[in-house]
Amino acid sequence: MAAEAKITMLGVSGAGKTCYMLGLYATMQLGLQGFTLTTTDMDEDLRLTSLWERMVDDEGEDRWPPPTSNEPYQYDFDFSYGMRQLISFDWLDYRGGAMQSTSTQEDVEILINRLRESSCLFLCVSGEYLQEETSSDMQLMSIARKAGINRMNLFLADLTKNLKDSQRPFPIVIVITKYDKCYERAKDRVSRDKLFDNIKKMFNTLFLPSKDWLVMLCPVSLGKELGTDSLTGKIDPKNLHLPLVFALYAKLREYAITEQARVNETKIRLDTLRSGSWFQRLFAGDDERATESSLENYQNQLQDIQRRMALLAQELINAQIFLGGKEQQLDV
Numbered sequence: 328m329a330a331e332a333k334i335t336m337l338g339v340s341g342a343g344k345t346c347y348m349l350g351l352y353a354t355m356q357l358g359l360q361g362f363t364l365t366t367t368d369m370d371e372d373l374r375l376t377s378l379w380e381r382m383v384d385d386e387g388e389d390r391w392p393p394p395t396s397n398e399p400y401q402y403d404f405d406f407s408y409g410m411r412q413l414i415s416f417d418w419l420d421y422r423g424g425a426m427q428s429t430s431t432q433e434d435v436e437i438l439i440n441r442l443r444e445s446s447c448l449f450l451c452v453s454g455e456y457l458q459e460e461t462s463s464d465m466q467l468m469s470i471a472r473k474a475g476i477n478r479m480n481l482f483l484a485d486l487t488k489n490l491k492d493s494q495r496p497f498p499i500v501i502v503i504t505k506y507d508k509c510y511e512r513a514k515d516r517v518s519r520d521k522l523f524d525n526i527k528k529m530f531n532t533l534f535l536p537s538k539d540w541l542v543m544l545c546p547v548s549l550g551k552e553l554g555t556d557s558l559t560g561k562i563d564p565k566n567l568h569l570p571l572v573f574a575l576y577a578k579l580r581e582y583a584i585t586e587q588a589r590v591n592e593t594k595i596r597l598d599t600l601r602s603g604s605w606f607q608r609l610f611a612g613d614d615e616r617a618t619e620s621s622l623e624n625y626q627n628q629l630q631d632i633q634r635r636m637a638l639l640a641q642e643l644i645n646a647q648i649f650l651g652g653k654e655q656q657l658d659v
């Protein structure tokens with residue numbers, strides 16, 4: 328079966344994408360509030376699990392997964408609640424040439440096409456670049472260049488030109504990886520907000536007043552101790568599941584909108600059938616009954632989607648989510 332949702336993850340090499348993916352897979356396998364994540368391929372499961380175990384058990388440089396080649400890598404997952412599959416999705420870890428300044432036109436086109444068919448983007452920015460407080464635009468420009476944000480903005484500009492109305496607002500997660508590196512800098516609320524303001528400034532188009540983007544800002548870390556010691560610090564993941572929960576919430580929201588439209592249409596059709604004269608209705612009786620039963624069907628499906636959204640929304644209560652630059656509470 329084809330995946331229902333597509334997630335694409337972008338970030339310069341070394342940003343922490345592979346580690347993030349491994350950590351996410353490991354934490355979600357144990358199950359989180361009843362949600363689980365599984366790969367559709369047994370060999371892949373072994374590979375991911377053994378890389379993860381090495382990170383947890385080993386010390387030294389070798390604990391980390393070997394830096395990967397330049398090929399984009401695709402994972403296929405099922406996301407479930409209890410034993411029930413909620414949504415299947417594929418996940419592309421994009422470490423292709425298009426994120427580098429030496430990219431070829433072909434690299435760029437491949438990525439642009441993938442972005443256009445994605446249902447959510449994860450833009451990974453390493454906390455290593457955000458360790459020091461800064462208010463100078465010059466410094467921010469330099470960080471934006473090193474962290475690949477300039478490139479990401481170029482791809483976003485293409486994406487927004489080609490979004491269909493049904494894709495708006497398009498969900499994006501700015502994942503601040505290795506947030507343990509910012510621990511010192513972002514100790515209290517005020518200094519954390521300053522850090523977030525820096526991010527907003529570098530991704531300014533995502534925070535303009537428009538209905539184009541639904542953006543979540545999400546710090547993640549594989550362990551607080553890694554901030555000062557990445558060779559022996561304990562692995563103790565934080566927030567890894569939130570970007571995924573958000574992506575799937577956004578996908579369900581899209582389904583809900585489609586389903587609601589079906590319900591509305593069917594109601595109108597039923598009203599028309601019912602408003603005919605007794606004579607017309609005598610002959611349209613079968614039609615009326617069939618329409619009634621499809622209405623019930625669509626309504627049940629809508630409710631089912633809304634129940635799943637409510638489950639996910641609970642996890643996102645404390646998340647920072649913005650529409651048109653304004654902070655939002657998710658509704659179901």
Ligand SMILES: Nc1nc2c(ncn2[C@@H]2O[C@H](COP(=O)(O)OP(=O)(O)O)[C@@H](O)[C@H]2O)c(=O)[nH]1
Nearest residue numbers: 340341342343344345346391505548549553554
């Ligand atoms: N402090 C810290 N370091 C991390 C974390 N995640 C990854 N790293 C380091 O970042 C390196 C690059 O990560 P990797 O996932 O391979 O980056 P990728 O090129 O984006 O896939 C790893 O080898 C680790 O040394 C984290 O949560 N905290």
Ligand SMILES: [Mg+2]
Nearest residue numbers: 344345395422
């Ligand atoms: Mg990698």
